[in-house]
Amino acid sequence: MRQTQLFTKTSKDNPSDEVSKNAQLLIRAGYIHKEMAGVYSILPLGYRVMEKIIGIVKEEMNTIGGIQMKTSAIQSKEVWEKTNRWSDDIVDNWFKTTLKNGTEVGLSFTNEEAYSSIMKNFISSYKDLPQYPYDFKTIFRNETRSKSGIMRGREFYWKALYSFSADQEQHDTFYEKAKTAYSNVYKRVGLGDYTYMTFASGGTFSKYSHEFQTVSDAGEDLIYIDEAKGIAINKEVLTDDVLAELEINRDSLVEKKAIEVGNIFSLGFKFSEPFQLTYKTTEGTEVPVFMGSYGIGITRLMGTVVEVLSDEKGIVWPESIAPFKVHLLPLGDDITSMSFEEAKNLYIELTSKGIEVLWDDRINVMAGEKFADSDLIGIPHRVVVSARSLKDGKFVEYKKRNSSEAKIVSFEELIQMLTA
Amino acid sequence: MRQTQLFTKTSKDNPSDEVSKNAQLLIRAGYIHKEMAGVYSILPLGYRVMEKIIGIVKEEMNTIGGIQMKTSAIQSKEVWEKTNRWSDDIVDNWFKTTLKNGTEVGLSFTNEEAYSSIMKNFISSYKDLPQYPYDFKTIFRNETRSKSGIMRGREFYWKALYSFSADQEQHDTFYEKAKTAYSNVYKRVGLGDYTYMTFASGGTFSKYSHEFQTVSDAGEDLIYIDEAKGIAINKEVLTDDVLAELEINRDSLVEKKAIEVGNIFSLGFKFSEPFQLTYKTTEGTEVPVFMGSYGIGITRLMGTVVEVLSDEKGIVWPESIAPFKVHLLPLGDDITSMSFEEAKNLYIELTSKGIEVLWDDRINVMAGEKFADSDLIGIPHRVVVSARSLKDGKFVEYKKRNSSEAKIVSFEELIQMLTA
Secondary structure: OHHHOOOOOOOOOOOOOOOHHHHHHHOOOOOEEEOOOOOOOHHHHHHHHHHHHHHHHHHHHOOOOEHHHHOOOOEHHHHHHHOOOOOOOOOOOEEEOOOOOEEEEOOOOOHHHHHHHOOOOOOOOOOOOOEEEEEEEEOOOOOOOOOOOHHHOOEEEEEEEEEEEOOHHHHHHHHHHHHHHHHHHHHHHOHHHHHEEEEEEOOOOOOOOHHHHHOOOOOOOEEEEEEEOOOOHHHOOOOOOHHHHHOOOOOHHHHHHEEEEEEEEEEEEOOOOOOEEEEEOOOOOOOOEEEEEEEEEHHHHHHHHHHHOOEEEEEOOOOOOOOEEEEEOOOOOOOOOOHHHHHHHHHHHHHHOOOOOOEEEOOOOOHHHHHHHHHHHHHEEEEOOOHHHHHHOOOEEEOOOOOOEEEEEEHHHHHHHHHH | OOOHOOOOOOOOOOOOOOOOOHHHHHHHOOOEEEEEOOOOOOHHHHHHHHHHHHHHHHHHHHHHEEEEEEEEEEEHHHHHHHOOOOOOOOOOOOOEOOOOOOEEEOOOOOHHHHHHHHOOOOOHHHHOOEEEEEEEEEEEEEOOOOOHHHHHEEEEEEEEEEEEOOOOOHHHHHHHHHHHHHHHHHOOOHHHHEEEEEEEEOOOOEEEEEEEEOOOOOOOEEEEEOOOOOOOHHHHHHHHHHHOOOOOOOHHHHHHHHHHEEEEEEEEOOOOOOOEEEEOOOOOOEEEEEEEEEEEOOOOOOOHHHHHHHHHOOOOOOOOOOOOOOEEOOOOOOOOOOOHHHHHHHHHHHOOOOOOEEOOOOOOHHHHHHHHHHHOOOOOEEEEEHHHHHHOEEEEEEEOOOOOOOEEHHHHHHHHHHHO
16 A cells, blocks of 8 residues: 555654553554544554454464354343343443433443343254354443453454353363464464463353453553463452462462453353353253353553564554555655666555555655654565665565665565465 | 354244345344344354455445545544534434433434545645545444344444545546445445446536435335436435436336435535545635535445345345355265265365365255255355265266256366366
């Protein structure tokens, strides 16, 4: 894409009303627009990142048998009263509104009730199980404060999958697959080295739930890591009993701040019982469905990558979720210049090979400004075409965003490198 | 996909609380789930249709220069007060809710203000124009009644694009392109023969706006069609002056009920003025941006296809937006039967060639029930594998959903036909 087609612009100054690094950088680089605290619109650059994260999560969910759908945002009182989660005294972050006829309705803050209610129409026999429906959805939570940028929004985008299994054994098999799928997601978005699956408190039906926690000073949680064993524990389950069970020595634990980037949870019969979500077994008895829940905040994951991987110059996107693979910068103040012309040729050649290129085709913009913008935006491969690089022929200056070392390579070498 | 992986089931009876054909058929066939009047969750089959419609609209918008983003659902009072559209006395279908600190916020019922407010941060010079941002988004409208299924929801999914142009001339060029893109969308989703671009009332900045109206008895609008000229006029502009201008004879007009499936509108300075959305011309003067709006309801379009193209047996999807291309029905009551085994082989072969197949792998289901379900679900190509079709070798019975004629073809011929 030509950069002039992209309406957003970068800004040198941090927005005065943002304290989180992710919001500061994402706003400055033109990825998001703040509507109010905790509410952001996603601008074109940001949307490209979001789409790639969604694509990765979708692939991983489909691989383990997930089936995509789309639940409504508006939720009815009757459904949520079944589990006693309608009252504002019980759930303190509902957004509610009212139909013309006076009926009070809520906006989804989570999805267990919606799914339990829907699946009750379709599950009646052991033959109907297991099922793994999921959706990507805008979720609304009436947070008291919202200072963490897109990591904790009043409105945010997430993926939630719910598993409906015949029994604990069938559930456990899927739960293990979900662990792998989640680990794959964090690896694929570039957070593998920083993310631990942690033991967190479970519920009635399992001793533990599992969170995925990415180590970062911006985190709101504290986790305790045994690095040698690659195991981490959430604060709420850090007891002598748990340590003994996991064969961990308290002295070997390192406390770190971390961001919760996902969680998986065995729900058991907690929702199927109030919804009378039951099925007939092979023996003909009627028993409740065993449920599990599996969530990932898409916008939070995007914010976390910015918190963890950015440097003093700006964002550093992993190639897997970068808005473009290549940032192409012709230097020269004239559209008729040789560097502009050669950049255009290179742009056409690279895009024809399916490589996503952002071509900084702005004119009358100083080299320093182009470099600073490029670092801020954080596209993984920077290619500079200048009178200097062209003086001995068709050469460019190539640099990775996360490296300080630039090198001169020929057009041919560049294309080979980028398509390898 | 194996049909047993799809948790939804068909129902023989029309839901008692639905009067619209689209809701009745979509619920019976397992495409949608009703949460309350005007609020539906989209089930896996429905989501596949929606994704395809979204894909088509996205392609057409990108072709004319659109750039995708994602505006927030939660909207602030200050933004909408600029155009005097915050008050419930002016806009009577707002859904509003309240933040913890008492701040009242709204849920998007349309997007002009959101876009005007965002673009004001990025447009300052003629060099920044034109721009064509758009998004797909859940829209909330507090309708008094909602009896038209997914054609008029309290919550629905739409695409809205806004154009930001330097002047009327630049605007008009794009407006003509948008007309073509819109016509392409209706053709591609199978409504081309039933859909007219109609002259509707304009605003301050243009004599007409244009609606796209699909002829259907389920429509809420009346349009007047000159079939010879291929022109249609909305009721509100059916005056002698307009008829004279369009050189249409009143006697040649046929009145028909129609569903509004899209509209495009020249907004002029209506929004840019209150938002002070201006830019500096080449001469250095500051003038307002010329805007236009272009909307399509995705869920409404899906409902319209069902209204227009279904028959007494069920839904008839055009191939372009069908959830699957082929419905594969082995007959025989045993998983070890020859027809089940050969259907499996065919399923593997077809899917390996990239053909989307729904394989009815249910056992102990009578042939009649499989046929009835297949007609109700409406997949374009039906392939039956039975002891009868297999008696002379690898043959199937092939029938199009919209044809009554079935024929026996070999596996080979079938594959050739479907991949042609």
